[in-house]
Amino acid sequence: MPSTEWPLRPLNEHEEALVRTLGRVMMALPRVVDTDMIRDAGLPLSEYTALMHLSEAPGAQMRMNELAAACNLSLSGMTRVVARLEKQGWVLRAKCDKDGRGWNAVLTANGLVRLQQAWPAHLASIRRHLLDHLSDQDLTRLTAALQDVATTSEPSTNRGARVAS
Template identity: 70%
Template sequence: MSTTEQPPEPMSADEEALVRQLGRVMIVLPRVVDADMMREQHLPLSEYTTLMYLSEAPDRLMRMSELAAVCNLSLSGMTRVVTRLEKQELVERTRCDEDARGWNAVLTDAGLARLKQAWPAHLASVRRHVLDHVEGADLTQLVRVLRRIAT
């Protein structure tokens, strides 16, 4: 900070509480949903999320680096997830047409079926841990705020 800049204004008690609770949610929510998915479906949240994003992609195909980014994983982490899914024949890897060095992950029919099987457990978990707690809130406004924070 230069000598001409003013120090940031301290947080109010409500602002401090918001920041702390948001941090807690960022840690706790993925853990509890993952635990529910493992208990109910024997499918880690990282694998469910990978199947979900692939199911929404054109031709059920995404470049590995793009898939890693939307799943919030490193490329090496995504490679490990896709390798596990390949062993279960839920995903295949193919060379990128536009770049022979790159790889795509492709959702198989078995992968789509597995996603559909796991979806009700994921929905129940998200309802229990998130949606049931925001009843009556302005969800459109909440989504806008969270989107601004994320970008």
């Protein structure tokens, strides 16, 4: 049974505007950044994001299920992304040392070079479509508010995880 607050309060005009605008941003921002990344760097956002998370991980490797969670993809979706990255020589898959059952995605030296090449396109796109529209004060307040939302919205296994840009 869903948790609800009784009596339910309808959204006021400011709350309604925020909810609708946030929904539009959540759908539009990844699409425009992906378009920019493909055009300017020849690398889809899903692949860039996987390379980014691997570059930040200890040993430049992550279990496939952890990488999928970090990239907000299903395990099968992440498997397809990693397969494309493997074909390019940017990632390889290796059995997990700890249990031998799972697989790790491992960033290669060529993958790190490719990430570094694509980074300026990603940065330019994020600045153009998001950051240039916010003041420093807006950024600080928006970041704090969204971190609160993310923390209360994530499954308990992901709480406290750092959100990467």
